[in-house]
Amino acid sequence: MSGLFPFRDINVHASPNQYAFSSPSTPSAPTLVIERPNGDIRLHDGPLLGTQRVSSIAGIMGIIQLKLDKYIIVITKAQPMGRLKGHMVYKVIATEFLPLRERPLHDPDEDTYYNILKAMLKSGPMYFSYSLDITNSFQRQAASDLMAPIWQRADDRFFWNRFIQSDLINFRMGKGSGFRLQGQQSPAVDAYILPVIYGMFRITQTQVKSTPFSLTLITRRSRFRAGTRYFSRGIDEQGNVSNYNETEQVVILNDNTDGLGGFAGGGGLENGRVVRDGHEVQILAYVQTRGSVPVYWAEINNLRYTPTLQVRGIDTALNAAKRHFQQQIEIYGKNYLVNLVNQKGREKQVKEAYEQMVERLISHPEGGIQKDSHTSEKLHILAATDKETIFDNLEYVYFDFHNETKGLRWHRAQLLLDQLQEGLMKGGYFRAVDMPGDLQGQLEVRYRQTAVVRTNCMDCLDRTNVVQTMLGRWVLTRQLMELGILKQGESQDDNAAFRDLYRNLWADNADVVSNSYSGTGALKTDFTRTGERTRAGALQDGRNSITRYIKNNFLDGPRQDGFDVFLGAYRPAAYLGGILTFTDRRPMLLQAIPYLFAASLFMVLMALVTRRLPDATVWPLRFFTMFWLAVALWCWQFIYRNGMLFVNWPKLNTPRFAVEGYQKALGSARSDPVVGSFVTRHERGASTARVSHMEEGKKRIQ
Template sequence: MASLPFRDINVHASTAHYAFTSPSSPSAPTLVVDRPTGDLRLNDGALLGGKRVSSIAGILGMIKLRLDKYIIVITKAQPMGRLKGHMIYKVIATEFLPLRERPLHDQDEDTYLALLKTFIKSGPMYFSYSSDITNTFQRQAQLDASQPLWKRADDRFFWNRFIQSDLIDFRTSGSRQQHGQQPGLDAYILPVMFGMLEITSTKIKSTPLTIALITRRSRHRAGTRYFSRGIDEQGHVSNFNETEQIVILNDSTSGLGGFAGGGTIQNGKIGGSDGRELQILSYVQTRGSVPVYWAEVNTLHYTPKLQIRGVETAVSAARAHFSEQIRLYGDNYLVNLVNQKGRELRVKEAYEQMVKLLVSSPKEGTQQDSLSDEKFRVVEPSSQRQEFDRLHYVYFDFHNETKGLQWHRAKLLLDQLHDGLEKQQYFRGVDMPADIEGRLEVRNHQTSVVRTNCMDCLDRTNVVQSMLARWTLNRQLTDLGVLQRGQTFTDVDPAFEVLFRKLWADNADVVSRSYSGTGALKTDFTRTGVRTKAGALQDLRNSITRYVKNNFADGPKQDSFDLFLGAYLPSNSSNKVFVDKRPILIQSIPYILAFSFFLVFVGAFSPRMPDAAVLPVRIFILFWFMVGAWSLNFIYSNGMLYVNWPKLNPRPWATEGFNETINHVRKDKIIGQFVARGHERGLSMARYTNAEEGKKRIE
């Protein structure tokens, strides 16, 4: 039986070390972290001399900042429900344990800590002590269940993989004091997933079942909406998420009570109370950014500038991306929802050009109707199948087809995908009561995947994914005999319809919030099935909030992603990374704007004596109004100087655009002479080159 992570860990602290023990496993070795070096070792039996600090739910990882190294421990975890008997938890609270007895503080160290704490607090992270939630049920059925949980975890969704690297390195290679592999450490390594997870016990037509939705966010090329776009050289795309919709029948272990899912249980062998076999059905979809080199550059304008590099330069990266996708999922149906007019057209054309370069002898087909010049565009291979001929590109003009609140027309895409959906099937597994490791007897495999994208892979994408999930769920319930041929759960069980809509609307909000800073758009349609004016108003509020956050708050948020995931190593950095190095005059203009409008307000609304002269007051108000108007125009015209850019790994287009804008300001007839040279807000090309070439950890 595999060694599972400890469910209960006590932390003992002394001036020389931290010691971690499990009171429920007194014979297990103690994990010792020496202070202040951070060296790891395993000790047989308890270590004397340490004072017990607290009980924790697990070790999230260890991270080295500029001055000190910290152990991040999970102090509070919330039960979310059970899948096949295994309890899933959400990380609620963490604590940072410094290795120095008297921590050294400076401004940068405090900023690093604040970024990490805010990130962990806001990021929805989940884990299980006894089940691998980083893998779909189909992949779990193919893995060796005797392996430790962390070794089975999918590397893409093992979110704390970087901060667990000290523990993993010690587990696989040992240390100077303890050579070789250290299997005793397995129980201290806890994989954590980032994303969305909901588990609900319900019923359809009096048939009890558990429905769950899990969205796993990839740790590769993770970030915020405008600071992470397209693909990198390794083939990782931005905002890649895998969503698995799970239905479990005859499961009596789905509540929050009952057995704990620890190391001694039979992994959900309980089954239904009437002896019927426990069945698991799952359906998987993916989403991810358009796999070419492209970016949207914030300038404080509502619509950012779009940049797309030559498609040919990204072919090798796209090959790496789709090779992995085909290996993991089989055939890929690439559903592209970006607009075919306006600024998004260039992204659409780049994607289609990339698919044509990958697919051998592509043939194209276009279907039209009265609403759209090009409702569908399909790219398919015409010759003998090669590896990338397992890509099937389908374009759907989502905005044009559904304009005027005609959201039912999105179902036209289902007709186009019908044959592919029929062939791809879904996963179905049946519990094997005699198997001590809880394996499933596989009755059916999902043989392909639908990979959906719009510009952000958020709003339109979620509407289409929920539609495909609905179609597949109806098919699964029909195959199980819960529904009759031709029936849908919408028709026979309105209460379940409401639950299904809520599940997918929650998914939209969680994925969107972690990427764009707000809940998703169009969730009124997902929740209710109709597009409403109230929903459109909520979308307007979300769009305004996104604009503010994407321009003024996403820089630090991107820094926190890069810090937690190891894309930036603070120990290699210089001091005062976060200092604003723009010229003082540039920094002061927003304050001049606020001050001028304050004086205009005071001048306009302050009470005056009856015999007071009016002209001087009017001149005063007019002067400060003109100063404020000039300041506002300057900020808007030179918006790149006022966007809150990431400071740890500056983006190349941000560096270029910033330098162009500052050079333009130096030529300004009014203030150009006052803008000193040599102050580039810390976005110098030297730092950028450092960040791009040397700061990504090779694992």
């Protein structure tokens, strides 16, 4: 059975010709050998001569090909986060790249690929377990084959390092290059394949009314269409949506946090059933999802605080939306689609596109609109009258979140909960106990969750976090009542210590999801943490909003490139005609304008703080100040008018709207009465090369 799980301890041996990986605790297992410099993989039985042990690692993250070389990414440091049903879960703290060849010279592109990957791995919250499949919810785990290797059981959506594990997986399945014949499988490799999730994991021991239990929150971020806030929106042709996350709230009663729990048994046996201190180990889990509005839409950075919004016709995205919702229904059952975008202003067209899409998908849409004195549309429901197709398992619920809760009236979010309550009751949650005497951790399922609430706002961050927290709290109260811990009319919020713990748990989750997508912590977390909207929280939201603006316009390009390389959405290639991928090929004058703007502001500041001698004339200093102030104002208006020329776009899979917008902005710059002729004169085709390179570099791997 040990071969089903990854090795917990791996020694790395290195030589000029190969890297060798072996488990000191399992000396009978074959050694995994990766040849240098070609990357061929083989298994070796017995002692391996000619190598020197260089380190011990927690696991192999995967193997990735960059422009000139392949690298083995290994986990060098992992932090224990706690035991879930007896299984320890770890957070990836540090990684290292092992190159297959020694490069005598540094290549600028290779160094950039390397650096953006290192930055992504350093900032990305990643978790793994050697003995528990944390890519799957407990409900899916209960239906999986526990005799299959853990990587084969993994949910492909949340197996974050699946692409860079391809070499090992292909070799294991007899599909890759190496010393095995094609079609000859290598099960011994299973122990070297370690699935990792990207998201959030928190586990804490707590109690309500003297009843102890473990409370866990797991958020799994999909590896499909992953990216940053403004560079990844909507849906793709395969039905994957941006910022898709599954969040599972787990309560475990009578869990033994010592030992291996469900993996290797433990505890006592009473009447043939696994028990802890005379009680069954019970698992109660509730799953929610979030994801971008499943139509083709984008917000186009142009240095304005509010980017330009584009929404394409729903007919273009109909097939993609069908793929998306078919998968969601097959996995989760009925989907309650909670839409929180504004019904007025710029967000209105996103709202209307979503509603039109749902109307096209369900057979006989029927619904109602609830209005009140505050808004023209408070709630909007769309549901099928008869179930004729799989898409009739969709029920659309619109809630005008901003209007209903403005003025710090956050209690009005209860209106949405009241509307969803019947569906929450019908959809239920997952509940199971340990199977009698089962050492593999098989669960005896009492009942399953048959519906999911899929929540979105524009970013699927701030408003979504508030609603998901509210739903999680309601379900937890119901679970504790059905367990007999709470009585009718009681709430876990009656316990101040637990209430604060629960709120902070969900607020931490909000920050993690938001940081991954937008680059900052979430907004409105003061309400999540305290139950109140405060002025201090509003000020913090202001700071986060400014930080988001800076990061989304000037720093997210390399972040998006890092995601695309790591996840296989872009595969680096060797030199193409000597072109360097990451070189800035804008005309030099355009590159210089931001520096000129900064220098002019510095000159104005120096002129204002410089002390003038009593007998000195005034006009030279005033002329100096006015000159540099005029330069600063011109630079500012030029940058503001041609903002798309100064956004830090992704350089690998550059969005088409960015290419088109760049060309348009470049045309505007050429017509500038001050520098237009210089841009045209000194450009020498550079901008065309830049744009064509954006297109030629695309290698999307679906």
